[in-house]
Amino acid sequence: SELTGEVEFENVDFGYNPDKIVLHDINMYAKPGQKIAFVGSTGAGKTTITNLINRFYDIQDGKIRYDNINIGKIRKPDLRRSLGIVLQDTHLFTGTVMDNIRYGKLDATDEECIKAAKLANAHDFIKRLPDGYNTVLTGDGSNLSQGQRQLLAIARAAVADPPALILDEATSSIDTRTEAMVSKGMDALMEGRTSFVIAHRLSTVKDADCIMVMEQGRIIERGTHDQLIDMKGRYYQLYTG
Ligand code: TTP
Ligand code: MG
Numbered sequence: 001s002e003l004t005g006e007v008e009f010e011n012v013d014f015g016y017n018p019d020k021i022v023l024h025d026i027n028m029y030a031k032p033g034q035k036i037a038f039v040g041s042t043g044a045g046k047t048t049i050t051n052l053i054n055r056f057y058d059i060q061d062g063k064i065r066y067d068n069i070n071i072g073k074i075r076k077p078d079l080r081r082s083l084g085i086v087l088q089d090t091h092l093f094t095g096t097v098m099d100n101i102r103y104g105k106l107d108a109t110d111e112e113c114i115k116a117a118k119l120a121n122a123h124d125f126i127k128r129l130p131d132g133y134n135t136v137l138t139g140d141g142s143n144l145s146q147g148q149r150q151l152l153a154i155a156r157a158a159v160a161d162p163p164a165l166i167l168d169e170a171t172s173s174i175d176t177r178t179e180a181m182v183s184k185g186m187d188a189l190m191e192g193r194t195s196f197v198i199a200h201r202l203s204t205v206k207d208a209d210c211i212m213v214m215e216q217g218r219i220i221e222r223g224t225h226d227q228l229i230d231m232k233g234r235y236y237q238l239y240t241g
Contacts (some may be wrong), residue, residue: 005163005194012062040214106158116235121185147178
């Protein structure tokens with residue numbers, strides 16, 4: 001990819017149905033490598049923003065730019081591969097662990113896949129599988145634990161090596177030890193890439209370059225954790241109960 005991971009929204013309005021606008025006048029700028037976190041109550045529009053970063057929909061008004069290229073209204077089906085990788089959606093298929101990782105970049109060598117798995121913190125559990133990287137996964141990866149599936153998703157994203165990432169943090173109940181492994185893998189993956197994180201863990205939010213607090217389709221507050229705490233507004237309420 002030629003893209004650096006610079007992403008800008010300028011006065012973006014969007015609705016899944018043009019009669020019902022769900023995002024209002026969204027402005028944001030992510031420098032290459034920055035970590036942007038979205039917080040806010042259910043239905044606020046966090047997932048919708050990430051859908052637009054992935055360019056899954058046309059916007060009604062405004063501009064979305066990657067490196068000064070306005071992509072808000074052009075059709076570009078392969079954009080998802082070149083820019084955002086959504087980690088939530090793992091889609092494991094029947095095939096070996098190696099092939100499932102390679103899906104991130106179809107011409108990747110075994111060495112590249114193993115390197116990605118190491119970065120993702122997935123290598124150790126893979127080595128312990130009955131046939132290591134040649135272990136065949138069932139269709140939905142049901143012979144793996146949820147945490148292991150997440151580690152594979154991180155490895156797959158690492159092999160794709162995108163300039164920007166979208167992470168919808170799982171609220172799912174994985175055990176603390178696995179959770180720590182997944183966190184470590186994600187941190188390594190985010191390093192040096194623009195990351196848009198729908199954050200559920202305070203630890204993720206705290207080190208973000210900018211936290212966007214969303215309410216009813218608008219960004220109502222933004223700043224670092226410390227700035228938002230000082231503001232004593234919505235974010236402060238969210239995190240002090
Ligand atoms: P979301 O963007 O899904 O809100 P959210 O991600 O902040 O909520 P949650 O924390 O629960 O994940 O929804 C914003 C509005 O858009 C909401 O009214 C539902 C609507 N919507 C659709 O109509 N179609 C869609 O595909 C999605 C994702 C949302
Ligand atoms: Mg959501």
